[in-house]
Amino acid sequence: MLFGWEKCAILLLSSLRLRTGQLTTQLNLPMSETFSVIPHKIIGVAVIWNNQGQILIDRRRAEGLMGGLWEFPGGKVEPGETVEECIQREIEEELGIEIAVGDRLITIDHDYTKFRVTLTVHHCRHLTGEPQPIECDEIRWVNLEQLDHYTFPEANIQIINALRQSS
DSSP states (O other), X not given: OOOHHHHHHHHHHHHHHHHHTOOOSOOOOOOSOOOOOOOEEEEEEEEEEOTTSOEEEEEOOTTSTTTTOEEOOEEEOOTTOOHXXXXXXXXXXXXXXXXXXXXXXXXXXXXXXXXXXXXXXXXXXXEESOOOOSSSSEEEEEOGGGGGGSOOOHHHHHHHHHHHHHO
16 A cells, blocks of 8 residues: 555656656556546737737637637747747638737646646737638637626636736
8 A cells, every 4th residue: 555655756767767667567556546648739819900909800610618608819839940930830720810929928737637837928019911711610709808707718817917007
């Protein structure tokens, strides 16, 4: 029988070995509990401003994860890609516009039930193109004060709070 501190030590060691690629065999220890590694997604997020001081938000597709909620656009960072490159690529793919990626606003680590995210959020400026809902259901330009009228995923609330503090 393992005590609580022993289980913690084993899990910590396993986690470190897993992250460094050193865990090649299954641990041969009597454990009554199973555990799995929670997926961790690194996400680049854009707070896109237009010349009227409005922010672009999009509504997630109804049939997808967190369907119907509004969000700041962005997506997963691909291997070998910087966060800034990710943001530019995702905005072109999802909305069909060009942006200039500016200063970092906030970095957020958030745990959902089945996965973790790290959101790196940058202020961005709309350069060219008319935004299109290519990979979402709807898009809107809104003022900072209007964000309260939309339902966002839990992790996005920290973005809204950071925007309010920086304005």
